[in-house]
Amino acid sequence: MSWVIHWAIALVSAYFAWRMRKQNIGLTIMSMCVGGLAGLSMGDIVVEGRQIGGFAEFLKVSITGGLPSLVTSIVAWLLMLGFVVGLVFTVVIYRREAREADTKRIAVVELRGLVDTSDTPLISAISSRFVGRREDCRIDLRSMVSSRSLDVAAALRELEHLPRNLRQRRADTARADMQVVTGGVMQVPLLFYAGMLLDDEGRVTLMDWDRIKEQWRELTDVDSGARFQLDDIDSVQPNDEVVLAVSASYKAELADIAATFPGLPLVQLYRPNPRVNALWSEDEQAALTQQFLDVLSDLQNRGVTQVHLILAAPASLSIRFGRAYDARNMPSLRCYQWEKGQTTPYPWSVQMPLTLGASAIHLPTESQIAKA
Structure with missing residues (x-):
């Protein structure tokens, strides 16, 4: 029985060590946005791009049988914007940690x-x-x-x-x-x-x-x-x-x-x-x-x-x-x-x-x- 107790204590210790590890908020934002986009893709996606003079006017995303196309497009745009923001944060944090590592x-x-x-x-x-x-x-x-x-x-x-x-x-x-x-x-x-x-x-x-x-x-x-x-x-x-x-x-x-x-x-x-x-x-x-x-x-x-x-x-x-x-x-x-x-x-x-x-x-x- 004692080995079971020690195994349980070690498992709990490992879990808390993992939970307390240093995390990059940029990577967290990116993973959440990717998860959101993956969630949108569970339905049949229709993507329409309209152009004027060779330039994209807007991107329209809709899911058949789901939310209204306008709402879906807004959510998709926000998730993609969030992914870009997360990418920027990741690069900034990486460069800062590189400077800290050198200092x-x-x-x-x-x-x-x-x-x-x-x-x-x-x-x-x-x-x-x-x-x-x-x-x-x-x-x-x-x-x-x-x-x-x-x-x-x-x-x-x-x-x-x-x-x-x-x-x-x-x-x-x-x-x-x-x-x-x-x-x-x-x-x-x-x-x-x-x-x-x-x-x-x-x-x-x-x-x-x-x-x-x-x-x-x-x-x-x-x-x-x-x-x-x-x-x-x-x-x-x-x-x-x-x-x-x-x-x-x-x-x-x-x-x-x-x-x-x-x-x-x-x-x-x-x-x-x-x-x-x-x-x-x-x-x-x-x-x-x-x-x-x-x-x-x-x-x-x-x-x-x-x-x-x-x-x-x-x-x-x-x-x-x-x-x-x-x-x-x-x-x-x-x-x-x-x-x-x-x-x-x-x-x-x-x-x-x-x-x-x-x-x-x-x-x-x-x-x-x-x-x-």
Whole structure:
């Protein structure tokens, strides 16, 4: 039964996406006029052209057994005039969109750190509804964060160039004419930091990698209504360092958290029955992000100074959380990488910058957690 529900949700999402697509009003007028003329032709048409001095005086159209010939002629003339008007609109709109496509920019930021998506780059999956010249701004960190050669500090330095690269791509283009589309398959702390870097880049559209279909997708599904539940926040004391475990796409490993952060209080924010490859709703992600911010604000009000973030979430939500995080009004935050089966399950983290212009810092976990 569940597959039927998901199929129905996908069908409804596809319908609304089709209904909301950008339409050319000229083509609409032309199709309506053609339909009207086709409707007139359902009867036996008689067309008479009278001429004076070699020039057409008027065109007379009539339908046997139908409307009076004068009415039919007027309707036919109006429909043909409407077709011409629609044709003019189509040409004008086409030329305007061509100018916009030349003026506007679409910066496509694909973040590569884990899976090789070179066969299906993000830039090739951008919908035609995005008008503008596509600029490939991919960031490939796989050589820096592979299991054989881990250099997170170098990866962070590479990510720091992202805002500057986007400004260079924009050049003299107005900010309103710049659209950023981003997505990636990368370590969660780096995705969160990339989100922070994209916070001031205006309009940002998030896409994600569908693990089942092995293709990029926009977040167009219908909101399921599922929200985070919150546990254990009332036990937090002032000045505590706190572990915040967010289970969005799968459950955070509580045993690994206890082994890595002995003695630290744990606050859990989790979706009931989280599932991988399931968060494809823009509205749902926005609601979950608001809950995440509410918890950070609550921890700030309780006097918490440091949050150790364990984030089990899809890439798009990790980036969204990073965009929403405000270090000026929220506790200091470190986002951790999980490695299954390691002696230290969360071996390293990224300390998010506290001030504008500061750099993120790579922190090995062994040197940070000493409260056993």
